[in-house]
Amino acid sequence: MSNEQRATSNETGSTRRxxxxxxxxxxxxxxxxxxxxxxxxxxxRISEAFARAKSAGHAAFIPYITVGHPDRETVAxxxxxxxxxxxxxxxxxxxFSDPLADGVVIQRSTQAALANGxxxxxxxxxxxxxxxxxxxxxxxxxxxxxPIAQKGEEAFxxxxxxxxxxxxxxxxxxxxxxxxxxxxxxxxGVALIAMLAPTSTxxxxxxxxxxxxxxxxxxxxxxxxxxxxxxxxxxxGYLDRVRARVSVPIAVGxxxxxxxxxxxxxxxxxxxxxxxxxxxxxxxxxxxxxxxGAADFVRWLMGE
Amino acid sequence: MVQTRxxxxxAYLDTLPPPAEFPDARGRYGRFGGQYAPETLMPALDxxxxxxxxxxxxxxxxxxxGDLRRHYVGRPTPTYHAQALSERLGGxxxxxxxxxxxxxxxxxxxxxxxxxxxxxxxxxxxxxxxTGAGQHGVAAATVCAMLGLExxxxxxxxxxxxxxxxxxxxxxxxxxxxxxxxxxxxLKDALNEAIRDWVTNVRTTYYxxxxxxxxxxxxxxxxxxxxxxxxxARAQLLAQAGRLPDVxxxxxxxxxxAMGMFHAFVPDVSVRLIGVEAAGRGIETGAHxxxxxxxxxxxxxxxxxxxxxxxDGQIMETHSISAGLDYPGVGPELAWLADADHAQYVGITDxxxxxxxxxxxxxxxxxxxxxxAHAIAHAIKIAPTLPKEAIIAVCLSGRGDKDMGTVADAxxxxxx
Numbered sequence: 001m002s003n004e005q006r007a008t009s010n011e012t013g014s015t016r017r018x019x020x021x022x023x024x025x026x027x028x029x030x031x032x033x034x035x036x037x038x039x040x041x042x043x044x045r046i047s048e049a050f051a052r053a054k055s056a057g058h059a060a061f062i063p064y065i066t067v068g069h070p071d072r073e074t075v076a077x078x079x080x081x082x083x084x085x086x087x088x089x090x091x092x093x094x095x096f097s098d099p100l101a102d103g104v105v106i107q108r109s110t111q112a113a114l115a116n117g118x119x120x121x122x123x124x125x126x127x128x129x130x131x132x133x134x135x136x137x138x139x140x141x142x143x144x145x146x147p148i149a150q151k152g153e154e155a156f157x158x159x160x161x162x163x164x165x166x167x168x169x170x171x172x173x174x175x176x177x178x179x180x181x182x183x184x185x186x187x188x189g190v191a192l193i194a195m196l197a198p199t200s201t202x203x204x205x206x207x208x209x210x211x212x213x214x215x216x217x218x219x220x221x222x223x224x225x226x227x228x229x230x231x232x233x234x235x236x237g238y239l240d241r242v243r244a245r246v247s248v249p250i251a252v253g254x255x256x257x258x259x260x261x262x263x264x265x266x267x268x269x270x271x272x273x274x275x276x277x278x279x280x281x282x283x284x285x286x287x288x289x290x291x292x293g294a295a296d297f298v299r300w301l302m303g304e
Numbered sequence: 305m306v307q308t309r310x311x312x313x314x315a316y317l318d319t320l321p322p323p324a325e326f327p328d329a330r331g332r333y334g335r336f337g338g339q340y341a342p343e344t345l346m347p348a349l350d351x352x353x354x355x356x357x358x359x360x361x362x363x364x365x366x367x368x369x370g371d372l373r374r375h376y377v378g379r380p381t382p383t384y385h386a387q388a389l390s391e392r393l394g395g396x397x398x399x400x401x402x403x404x405x406x407x408x409x410x411x412x413x414x415x416x417x418x419x420x421x422x423x424x425x426x427x428x429x430x431x432x433x434x435t436g437a438g439q440h441g442v443a444a445a446t447v448c449a450m451l452g453l454e455x456x457x458x459x460x461x462x463x464x465x466x467x468x469x470x471x472x473x474x475x476x477x478x479x480x481x482x483x484x485x486x487x488x489x490x491l492k493d494a495l496n497e498a499i500r501d502w503v504t505n506v507r508t509t510y511y512x513x514x515x516x517x518x519x520x521x522x523x524x525x526x527x528x529x530x531x532x533x534x535x536x537a538r539a540q541l542l543a544q545a546g547r548l549p550d551v552x553x554x555x556x557x558x559x560x561x562a563m564g565m566f567h568a569f570v571p572d573v574s575v576r577l578i579g580v581e582a583a584g585r586g587i588e589t590g591a592h593x594x595x596x597x598x599x600x601x602x603x604x605x606x607x608x609x610x611x612x613x614x615x616d617g618q619i620m621e622t623h624s625i626s627a628g629l630d631y632p633g634v635g636p637e638l639a640w641l642a643d644a645d646h647a648q649y650v651g652i653t654d655x656x657x658x659x660x661x662x663x664x665x666x667x668x669x670x671x672x673x674x675x676x677a678h679a680i681a682h683a684i685k686i687a688p689t690l691p692k693e694a695i696i697a698v699c700l701s702g703r704g705d706k707d708m709g710t711v712a713d714a715x716x717x718x719x720x
Contacts, residue, residue: 097487097618098604100496101342101503107486119616145340145603150617172340172606176330197344199506204346222344223504 042189045138045166046214049088050249050270059266061086061302062251064142064275065294066093066109067126068118070283075126076133077291078282083137085295086302091169091273094123094143101171103226105276109283120147120156124163131164140167140193140214148181157184167191167214175207182211191215198222198238202245209245215271218242220252226276227257231264239268259303274301312543313380316535318370320360320528321567326637331520334643336636339519340606345499348506353521355426360528365425372417376450377407379532383540383697389667389684396690398683399545400670400700401537401565410673410702411533411561412443416512418529420447423510430454430509434498436463436491436557437628437675438470439702440514445479453510455479458497460490463627470706488621491557491631495605515558516635519606523563523635530564537697538568549697550690551576555678556649557593557629559638561701566638570646579638580682582624583651593622595634596642596649604633610642625654625710626674628702656681658714661704673702674710 040048053060063082067075079090095110095118102110120143127139141160148156148170160168168190173181175194185192191214196205199222208216218239221232232238235252242250251271256262258277265272278297285293326333339349359365373379382405386398403411416433423431431453435441441457448455457474461483464471474481487493495518502511516523516530534552541549552569554562556579569575584592592598595610602611604619612620612632624630641647652660657674660681665671672680676699683698690696704711712719 095618097620098492098496100499100605101344103500104486111487114618121616146611146613146619147617149603149608150600150613150615171342172603174339174341174343174346176346177338177340195343197342197346199344199347201347204343219342219344222506224500 041164042161042166043191043213046089046140046191049138050215053088054270059269060088060249060251060271061262061298062089062091062271062273063087063278063298064091064093064273065282066095066106066113066279067123068095068113068116069109069279070112071287072116072118073287074282074290076129078294079130080133080135081291081295082298083135085298086304087137087298089138089140089271091140091142091275092123092127094120094141094147096144096147099144099171101224103224103276105227105280106225109279120151124159124165127163127165138166139164140169141165142169142171145170145173153180153184157181157188157190160190161188165190167193169193169195169217171195175211193217195219196242198232198234202241205242205245209247212246212248215249215251216242216246217273218250218252218269220254220256220265223254225254227280228255231255231261235265236268259301262301263303313536313539314374315539316532317373317379318366320366321531321535326640327520327524331524333637333640336607336609336639337520337523338608340603340608341519342503344503345506348502349519349521355422356521356525359422359425365421369418369421373532377413377417378405380536380540381405383537383544385544386668389664390687392667393684393687395688395692396550396686396694396696397692398687399541399549399695399697401533401697403533403561403699403701404670404672404676404703408439408443408446409705410439410443411530411564411699412440412514413446414532414564415514415526415529415560416440416443416447419510419512419525420444420451420453423453423512424451426510428508428510430456430505431512432456432458432498432501432509433512433514434458434491434494435514436494436630437626437673438463438467438474438706439628441479441481442470442473442477444512444514445474445477448479449477456501457481458484458494458501460484460488460494462489463491463494466710467627467706469709491627492605492619492633499605515560516563516637517558517605517607517609517633523607523637526560527563527567527637530560531567533561533564533699534566534568537565541695541697545695547695548572548575549695550574551578551686551694551696553578553580553679553683553696554699555580555629555675555701556596556634556638557582557631557675558633559635561699563635563637565699566641566647570641577641577647578682579647579649580678581649581651582626582629582678583653584623584625586653587651591623592651593624593630593632594651595632596639597651599632607633607636609636609639610634625657625714626678626707628673628675629678650682652678652681658711660684661711670700671704672700673704674707676701
């Protein structure tokens with residue numbers, strides 16, 4: 001029953017009015033005729049971020065937060081601070097009621113987000129707001145298939161492109177099932193970022209290599225998301241197998257929670273993703289210190 | 305359809321059904337099914353499919369399965385003509401496929417046995433399972449005890465509270481029961497948690513999913529191990545009633561007893577297949593678990609199927625008096641049977657199921673599980689509308705002992 005109430009309140013509340021406002025704004029936003037050197041979008045913006053990090057001599061740092069967690073103000077306050085602190089790409093979690101690839105920290109964050117009334121439309125709105133205030137770093141959604149399927153693959157990809165979402169990662173969408181979304185994303189210049197795991201066979205790595213856009217998300221351990229004390233011991237061998245076949249950048253996530261993890265993974269991969277550790281940190285920070293605290297946490301992870 | 309008396313019920317015990325039109329090579333049943341799984345599991349799903357195909361073509365595996373079906377499970381289970389109930393209703397003849405008489409008291413053992421043997425064959429020492437009512441958990445724990453496998457069962461906290469007897473049975477059988485406190489704390493969350501365990505321990509662990517839902521190849525494997533229900537019932541009706549039934553009824557939560565009962569009858573065009581979903585407090589109240597009757601197509605637990613969800617695609621909490629039907633999805637093949645018009649689906653409320661449980665208990669001396677009582681309730685509803693010669697075959701998927709606390713509560717009786 002609470003889900004129904006939630007859906008109703010979202011349709012009638014302030015979110016709806018904001019949607020309209022933002023659509024108007026975003027339609028007017030790309031100023032035709034003005035040559036834009038810096039405004040890359042989608043796949044190109046992601047590639048550029050990896051290239052820039054590489055030329056600066058480090059792996060791209062990619063923090064994850066769940067939209068609407070701990071509260072609805074978080075994205076607007078925290079994302080600019082993460083970028084200011086050195087994040088190269090930002091991953092935004094689109095909450096789903098049944099996140100079966102996530103450990104308990106991200107599960108709790110998505111449940112809190114849903115309780116805060118967060119929907120896919122709200123997530124798109126938050127990205128529109130970030131773009132409007134001048135955030136130019138690549139933004140990537142991470143979510144599950146069902147909310148996307150309800151929106152429709154084509155509509156979803158179109159909305160991502162229009163709102164300023166550059167890439168999409170879907171935790172329960174292996175390449176076998178990704179055909180429709182891949183085609184829709186390709187039509188709109190949005191990267192559909194494939195995942196690989198330590199259990200992936202050579203055949204599956206080759207399959208992903210042939211289709212990859214943006215970057216490949218290498219799950220760093222056999223398990224669900226969540227901080228671990230130590231990283232997988234066979235990580236290098238696994239990443240070498242991926243590197244041998246994949247031409248786009250590879251980023252590693254799952255279990256990375258400490259500066260020494262970031263440093264050691266950063267030496268092996270093109271990008272380092274930190275999720276649960278940051279989500280947990282956000283929970284501990286009072287609202288007034290959330291942005292500065294998140295930025296401090298990112299600097300600490302990056303070894304500054 | 306061939307109506308031959310030569311087919312006896314025990315002719316099927318050493319077999320699995322021949323490959324069917326569906327699933328196709330991609331694990332699809334029309335637009336349903338598939339493999340919406342995290343990448344980590346994809347190689348394991350491939351490995352499972354390969355192992356299953358090898359096993360089903362291995363006479364030694366089939367012999368072992370048949371032997372245990374006979375002497376451990378107690379198959380074939382009878383098909384019983386409920387004459388007193390039929391007479392009382394004054395219409396069609398009701399026949400009951402007595403899965404309640406199988407070892408552990410429900411059809412769940414058919415699948416647990418098959419997959420347990422598969423786990424053993426694949427050399428996986430550790431078995432995990434999810435359970436709602438506890439029947440699948442008990443069946444998995446039973447088979448693991450017999451085969452010497454470690455067994456961990458995930459169960460929602462809400463279900464643990466309403467099925468404490470089955471929790472105790474699982475522990476007695478040597479299984480570890482892990483309470484699941486996430487989400488709605490029922491079957492769907494137990495499935496999520498089992499999948500998370502499998503993602504983490506996939507190399508050593510076999511996941512015995514309890515129903516025809518989930519990612520390919522599970523809906524096919526579970527169907528094949530459950531198909532013995534309908535194969536036997538069909539042969540028994542031909543032998544005992546002299547003809548095929550007009551209607552076949554089964555309750556549908558995830559749908560394993562329904563798929564098992566229906567599978568042998570799908571080619572029989574004269575047989576109407578009706579799946580009975582849990583209408584809970586009434587479809588209009590929103591407090592139900594009727595995925596096909598009242599859900600929309602979506603993706604849940606690795607499969608595209610009918611799902612009870614809100615406008616944003618969030619899975620909604622369901623309600624049924626019976627824990628085993630309290631699930632927001634349904635097996636993809638049952639969804640396809642609806643699309644193809646091979647089966648119809650109806651809803652039965654908590655109150656109707658409770659009433660049917662009492663009617664069957666008093667008319668026939670058989671106390672059905674609350675899940676099965678949903679199918680009985682629909683038989684009670686339609687029997688008077690059909691001629692006396694008509695035959696309704698109902699899958700009595702389990703016995704009611706586990707539900708006595710719930711039933712007593714609902715009837716306002718205090719058990720001491």
